[in-house]
Amino acid sequence: MIESRPKPAVDPRIERSRQVILQAALDELSESGYGSLTIESVARRAGVGKATIYRHWPDKIALIADAFKLLQQQRDPELVTGSPREKLERVLRHVADVVSDSPFSSCLPALIEGAERDRAVRRFHHHFQTEARKPTIALIADGIATGDFPPRIDPELAAFALLGAIFFCRLMTNAPFPEERVPTLIDTVFNSSG
Amino acid sequence: MIESRPKPAVDPRIERSRQVILQAALDELSESGYGSLTIESVARRAGVGKATIYRHWPDKIALIADAFKLLQQQRDPELVTGSPREKLERVLRHVADVVSDSPFSSCLPALIEGAERDRAVRRFHHHFQTEARKPTIALIADGIATGDFPPRIDPELAAFALLGAIFFCRLMTNAPFPEERVPTLIDTVFNSSG
DNA sequence: TCGTAGCGATACGTCAACGTATCATAAAGC
DNA sequence: GCTTTATGATACGTTGACGTATCGCTACGA
Secondary structure (H helix, E strand, O other): OOOOOOOOOOOHHHHHHHHHHHHHHHHHHHHHOOOOOOHHHHHHHHOOOHHHHHHHOOOHHHHHHHHHHHHHHHOOOOOOOOOHHHHHHHHHHHHHHHHHOOHHHHHHHHHHHHHHHOHHHHHHHHHHHHHHHHHHHHHHHHHHHOOOOOOOOOHHHHHHHHHHHHHHHHHHOOOOOOHHHHHHHHHHHHOOOO | OOOOOOOOOOOHHHHHHHHHHHHHHHHHHHHHOOOOOOHHHHHHHHOOOHHHHHHHOOOHHHHHHHHHHHHHHHOOOOOOOOOHHHHHHHHHHHHHHHHHOOHHHHHHHHHHHHHHHOHHHHHHHHHHHHHHHHHHHHHHHHHHHHOOOOOOOOHHHHHHHHHHHHHHHHHHOOOOOOHHHHHHHHHHHHOOOO
16 A cells, blocks of 8 residues: 555544644633743643643743644635625625634734744744735735726735734724725725725 | 922932833833733843832732833824825824834834733723824825815725734734835825826 | 553642832932 | 931742653553
8 A cells, every 4th residue: 555644643642632732722822912821721721731731842932833823724715706896805804804803813912922022933923924915915916907906006005004904903993893894995995986 | 489280399219210110111011022021020120129119000010001101102293294195104104113113113012912911001002092093094184175185085994004004014024114115005095196 | 452652630849920028228308 | 417218139938830750541553
């Protein structure tokens, strides 16, 4: 039997522990934040012995980095169809929804803090955000090409403005960006419709 | 002598301690973040006895809240003149500058984290940001009234988009928003010029 | 069915920060 | 000058997290 991955027959207990611990770490990050997370509280929350955590991760930073990676992977991109304007609206509605209320949203302050303090977190945070932005930028470029959007705008800057407005609202005001306001936001930034 | 404020003749040592300690707290927030700040490290950095801090603040949260208040007050608003477009450009250049490199910028992640964890920090953070946004919104509304800006845009949303792009860049990418790109940002959001 | 190995629980010594108390020093105010 | 008072330094007991070690237990794989 030729198999490229011999499947090292990993003990399922290992993977189960990993998942339970990482999820508990995310819950802790959401509740206590980056600087106040402790291995012991994660272990308590996960219903796991401290030693089990140290078996899988050398230190707190490695655990947090893995937890954030899991968080990023949980943000599934949404496939949308329709006109560029319709696609953009759906994508931004989804972003507004996720940024308003989701595990990602509740961990966002801790993620920002983590990226500021730890090089590894910062690296994949920026990398992942860059990747997550690409479809939006491409969407805007498409819309310009088809004439749906004004021709002179800079797609990257437009994406910064649209996404930035939503994130800004979450972090700097007392109310998240309401999904229903997405069309008006697009109208404002693209100065279209009426 | 009639004086509305009798000046309670406060011992200058008290005010000096307050300032030194608050500045040290800001430095700690910038370096260690919200959750990892300790009273002892602030005392060490300020060259002050621990007891002096406890004499002035009941706990860590009160100290941090006061430190953030000082930080906000240090952001002096800039008075600008010229056409609405020129004024807006100068204001946004100033914002891009402050958000890229300043005590405010280096404390921003800690401020976001602090606002998430502590109700008092959150309240004045949101309040101050709302106040700081008002001139920009008014500026945009003025520009619409004078015909410098497109008539149909929502001034508040436009401000969210412009400011949001700058903050988004600081927090979600590996490079702060370059000041020189402010004109292009305005052009993109207002779809004007060429 | 049996040996292996990952597990939870627990105990351990270490360390750092907590918040309080004390004390001489020195600056402030009269 | 003399009293008051805020200060820096230091010591204190307490707490909680660190990271390691041990030990039955049991799910796994053969």
